[in-house]
Amino acid sequence: MSEVTAYGSVDEATTILQGTLQRELSYTIALKVQPPAQDTNYTIEEESDFLEYSGRPTYSPIQEEKDIIESSNGFRICILENIGDNGSYIVDKCQFYSQWNLMEKIDVYIPVKIEISKLAVDEPEDYVAEEVSAIVELLDPPENIDIIRGPQGTGRNGANFVKNLVHKENGGDNCPSTYAPREFRERCRSLQDSVDKVQKIILDERKRQFQVYSENPNAVEVPIKSLEERVDENSNKVRKIGYARILLHFPPIAGNNYRLKIKLINRNRQDVKIRDKNNPDLYLLYVQTPTITIWKKIKIEMVALQEEVYYSDMKWWIVKSAFADAFIDIEEPPSGKRYAITRDEWMKYLGEEVYRRWRRREWREYSKPVYVNEHIQDFSQYSFPQQHPNIPGSQNLTPPDDNPNSPNKDTWTFLESMARRIFREKLGRRNYNRLRNPRRGYNIGVCALICKPPFNGSGVGGLSFFNKMFYIVSGTGMEMTFAHEFGHALFLRHAPTFFVRNSDIPYTTRYEGGGSEGPYWDEHDSEDMITCTMSYTDTNEWHFCGLCILTLRLYDRKHMVEGEDDTLRRILYQRMPTVYWVESTDRETSPGVFVSWRTLHQNPPQQLMVGEELRLIALYPPEGVLDNQGMDYHKDLTKHDRGSWVSTNRRVGRVNVVKRGNFWHARIKIVGKGRTEIKFRLRRNQNEFDESAPLVLEVI
Ligand SMILES: [Zn+2]
Ligand SMILES: [Zn+2]
Known part of the structure; x- marks a missing residue:
């Protein structure tokens, strides 16, 4: 020896x-992998470069057999996951995947x-x-959390969120079984463990298990x-x-x-x-081996561009890095699928899709070649005709957007028809119809139209209308709009969409106007949803919140929120809401200008009488993140799925939550004399809840 x-x-x-x-x-020892066959659902890619501006490596698919032990670069397994929300009754991503047997489609060997x-x-x-x-032996190295972006300021961001929930300094931070879709749970670590189930992950070529090595439960013995x-x-x-x-x-859980x-x-x-x-x-x-990370690839099938909108107007790397936080690689369309729609084509589609049934006569006049200068003028700036004194009826051709319940309805409907028409022509009817079926349309990526604003001052930024199709309006901030609509296509629903600024305390509240519905309180991080990409906040600080990131990665969000394990519920809405009663007043904001105002009181009204009605509101503290107008919003939790109102003495009155237009109001009607404590609580478990301090009402 x-x-x-x-x-x-x-x-x-x-x-x-x-x-x-x-x-x-x-x-x-050599450990050899092959480039997968042509029709395979994944690629094996090796780090090839490092991009300073995004702070991330780039990867290239391996072209020949490779011994991964010899490489000092990281690898990724990039699984194609062209799956979009089809707008059916299944709104939860994991349920949708299960229902359509898509889990097996992405579950590669x-x-x-x-x-x-x-x-x-x-x-x-x-x-x-x-x-x-x-x-x-199977090791789980720590995720590099620091590359996840978040807002400036003091609030929690996606990195903190992921860190709190799953990250471990020394590794062992892969998705634990309680957060994983049920199809993959048996391969994941338990919350307390730091290692994944090696026996279920490393299999022989006939998919059978190996023996666990007697001296190490994280290793298998391969003869x-x-x-x-x-x-x-x-x-x-x-x-x-x-x-x-x-x-x-x-x-196949990204990250x-x-x-x-x-x-x-x-x-x-x-x-x-x-x-x-x-x-x-x-x-x-x-x-x-070097680290092997699971990524997803989602293709953009095509980008159609209204004339004079250029593909390069979009800073694609910004969109791509937003999704890279969720280990999703957005594959840009090949140059042959970046379609410029000429003015003539655009007008032809307008005539056939928008003005065939609606304002047909005015369109016939407007579209006459004699008005070509007006056409050039309009469509170099907008997606619809504008008013011209010399063209009779032209003022009626701009989408009126006058539906009080859904203010952007006309524009949304018209642009959707335009986008559908363009996608159908470019894809062919057969492929277009395939998009509706998540399995048959699997290889077809997302279709996007970028057009000009409908008119000056339009509030429309874009619309995702399911089956991997959306459009956005060009202009500043279009990267955020693109990421937002793409997020919808990938099963994300809204964070805050409506902000009440005419109040002592500015707040966001649940809004149910068609198309803009939000926020879905438990689908975003309670401490980071104001600047989440899925909100309507006026901000340059947009990014996906931690819960959106995990949903994109294929964590089972619904199970995390509703399941037995309450780790997530303890992280969301940790702080106490405050109950106020709301007085509607008028306020003079500048001399002679009065706006309706909400005055919020933390103390009960004096001399409350039987028969009176009070509006109540439960406000959750703000995130400490300012929007571009310098506002830091509270959250009106009055309509929260896990929320409820308590009145300790129902003979004095109880709280009802009622719908008023597109909003929800909590009201108490005083029915008797006495004392009652009004509290707002968020259920955490069957027996546990977080509760506000009481608002005490005394009726003498
Ligand atoms: Zn949206
Ligand atoms: Zn979010």
Whole structure:
């Protein structure tokens, strides 16, 4: 026996390990992956560059067989996930995936070949079947949280949120089973563990499990049984190597990352010497792959652009990095699928899709070639005709948008028809119809139209109308609009959409106007939803909140909010709401100008009488994030799915939550004398809730 020093190159740091040499035999290990076949649902990609401006690496698909142990670059498995909300009754992403059997579609098996070569002293020697077994350990390195963006200021951001909920400094932060879609739970760690279920993830080529290694529950034992002849590069002699084929069956949850650490044991179950292939003088106790991260790829099938809107007007890297926080790679359309829609085409579509049934006569006049200068003028700025004194009826052709319940309805409907028409023509009817079916339309990506604003002052930014189709209006901030509509296509619903500024305390409230409905309180981080991309806040600080990020990654948000484990419910709405009663007044904002105003009182009104009615409001503290107007909004939780109002003495009165137009109001009608405490509570469990301090009402 002789003492040897083994140098193991582990991660970026080199460690020096002591080992005891028993025999003069040694082995080399290769872990080979192949580029997947053409029609496969995923790619294997290697880090190829680092982009300063986005703070992230770029990746390129491997083109030939690759030994991943030899690489010092990270890898990613990028799974195509062209799945969009189809607008049906299933609004929850994971339920939708389950219903349509889409989980199995993204659940890939990655074939890997472990190759073992044998050396006696320094000469290659024939490997004998089963002389060693590979002990393959599964590691879960920590996610680099710091690259997730968030708002400036003091509030919680996506990085903090993910950190609180799943991140662990030393690794073990892959999606735990309680947060995972049920299809993948058995492969995930439990909340307390830090390792994933290796036996369910590393399988033999017939998808059967290996034995767990007796000395390490995070490792399986892979016997190296098969033999293959190989010509030795140096000696030109034919010799036998051993190999085993395995399948990696990682749960397809974006952001999960893994490393494989491999050592060899002989028939006596003793560790054997491993040689570094690049430096035969080095002996290693184990080899290790670089980090392999799970990503999703979503294709943009096409971008149609109204004339004089240019593809490069959009800063695509901004959109792409917003989704990269969720490990989603947005694949831009090839240049052949960036369609410019000329003015003639645009007007033809307008005539056929918008003005065929509506304002037909006015359109016939307007579209006459004699008005070509007006056409040029209008469509170089807008998507619809504008008023011209010389064209009779032209003032009636701009979308009126006069529906009080849904202010943008006309524009939305018209632009949707335009977008559908364009997508149908460019895709062909067959593919267009396929979009409706998430399985048959799987390979078709998202279709987007970028057009000009409908008219000066229009509030329309864009619309996602399901089945992977949306349009947006060009102009400043179009990256945010694009990300917002793309978010809808990927099953995200609104954060705050309506803001009450004419109040002592500005707040956002649940709004149910068609198309702008929001916020869905439990679908966003309570501490980071104002500037979430899915809100309507006037901000430059947009980014997906932590809960949106996890939903995009395929965490089971609904299960996290409604399931037995209450970790998420304890993180959301941790602080206490305050109950106020609301007095509607008029306020003079500037001399002679009066606006209706909401005065909020924390103290009960004096001399409350039987028969009186009070409006109440439950306000959750603000996030500490200002919008572009310098406002920091509270949240009116009056209509929250887990919320309820309590009156301790119902003989004095009880609180009813009623719909008023597009809003929800809480009201108490005083029905008797006495004292009651009014509280607002958010249910956390069957028996537990968070509750506001009481508003005490005394009726004498
Ligand atoms: Zn929206
Ligand atoms: Zn959000």
